[in-house]
Amino acid sequence: MTKPLLDMRRLTRDYTSSTLFGTPHVTRALDDFTLTINKGEIFGIVGESGCGKSTLARIVMALDRPSAGNVIFDDQDLFSLPEKDLTAKREDFQMVFQDPFGSLDPRFRVGRTIAEPMHVLARRPEKSEIRERVADMLESVGLEAAHADRHPHEFSGGQRQRIAIARALITEPKLVVADEAVSALDLSVQAQVLNLLMDLREKRGVTFLFITHNLAVVDCIADRVGVMYRGRLVETGPAQEVFEQPHHPYTKVLADAEPSITRFGRPPAKAPATGIALNGQGGCVFRDRCPLAVERCVAERPELRTMDKGRQVACHRAEEMAQRLSP
Numbered sequence: 001m002t003k004p005l006l007d008m009r010r011l012t013r014d015y016t017s018s019t020l021f022g023t024p025h026v027t028r029a030l031d032d033f034t035l036t037i038n039k040g041e042i043f044g045i046v047g048e049s050g051c052g053k054s055t056l057a058r059i060v061m062a063l064d065r066p067s068a069g070n071v072i073f074d075d076q077d078l079f080s081l082p083e084k085d086l087t088a089k090r091e092d093f094q095m096v097f098q099d100p101f102g103s104l105d106p107r108f109r110v111g112r113t114i115a116e117p118m119h120v121l122a123r124r125p126e127k128s129e130i131r132e133r134v135a136d137m138l139e140s141v142g143l144e145a146a147h148a149d150r151h152p153h154e155f156s157g158g159q160r161q162r163i164a165i166a167r168a169l170i171t172e173p174k175l176v177v178a179d180e181a182v183s184a185l186d187l188s189v190q191a192q193v194l195n196l197l198m199d200l201r202e203k204r205g206v207t208f209l210f211i212t213h214n215l216a217v218v219d220c221i222a223d224r225v226g227v228m229y230r231g232r233l234v235e236t237g238p239a240q241e242v243f244e245q246p247h248h249p250y251t252k253v254l255a256d257a258e259p260s261i262t263r264f265g266r267p268p269a270k271a272p273a274t275g276i277a278l279n280g281q282g283g284c285v286f287r288d289r290c291p292l293a294v295e296r297c298v299a300e301r302p303e304l305r306t307m308d309k310g311r312q313v314a315c316h317r318a319e320e321m322a323q324r325l326s327p
């Protein structure tokens, strides 16, 4: 039976900023976001720029706090843990960032960079153990133990991202959050890094939350996918089925913008405004761009509901969408 590792419950994150005239402006980056990820799963999150993907990543990593909601990781509510216990828990979840050039400190040798997360470990390992673990990690990401003595500028983009992955794995975390981890890489290198992640899941049982704007990447690597729109989760399900037969109109827009899902590359196009204007709160957040929008979509916000084959969709007209696209 599948066991949940990460349970995100009704997460909301508001950012308040001031306009030019001093009036406060609130951006809701996450809006009532609920999702469970199972142990050993690769879960992909997709959505266009600004939909809240990185906000979600920061909250799951406990680098930021939600305005409301909970993150239950491995049966513990992260934000109700005392600071000391949260620090200890950090060895179980690590992150890989987008930029393989900016995320490694150029002043330090690679070995030191990879070993850095080990400082959060409750038990301080001996120097010899650290060296051994660094060497082991370098080899498991397809590099050589001797690379520990080199500096980041001596490596290519793909190799630097392998180094970043080695650093994320050094504490043997249960969960790795990868935020646009391959987006800056050439296509062939992207494929190599994706293969590496799948291999690490196989060999080490690591669970991945894999965030990207690129559907082809998710289609290649993820077991399940979640589609985000304006801070909300609008559809989840098995990755291939979601893209081949979207049940949410926004997923269809994304899938149509990427006609050949086998190619990695450009970000999805914005959907044109075709629906009912967004004037005021409430209703469906996609209605101004939705070709299927009806009056109910203005009056009532669609909640995420379970359909068949492990699919969840937040749309009043999901059944009609499913029927239209059924083979």
Ligand SMILES: Nc1ncnc2c1ncn2[C@@H]1O[C@H](COP(=O)(O)OP(=O)(O)OP(=O)(O)O)[C@@H](O)[C@H]1O
Binding pocket: 015, 016, 017, 027, 028, 029, 047, 048, 049, 050, 051, 052, 053, 054, 055, 056, 213
């Ligand atoms: N610190 C912040 N202060 C104010 N607004 C923020 C802050 N961080 C994010 N936002 C806003 O929250 C929304 C979500 O941003 P986020 O970075 O999570 O999106 P994203 O999906 O990761 O986008 P991208 O694909 O471009 O990385 C955006 O409207 C962004 O402008």
Ligand code: SF4
Binding pocket: 248, 249, 250, 275, 284, 285, 286, 287, 288, 290, 291, 292, 293, 294, 297, 302, 314, 315, 316, 317, 318
């Ligand atoms: S709820 Fe209405 S507006 Fe929203 S996606 Fe579904 S049909 Fe479109």
Ligand SMILES: [Mg+2]
Binding pocket: 053, 054, 055
């Ligand atoms: Mg982002």
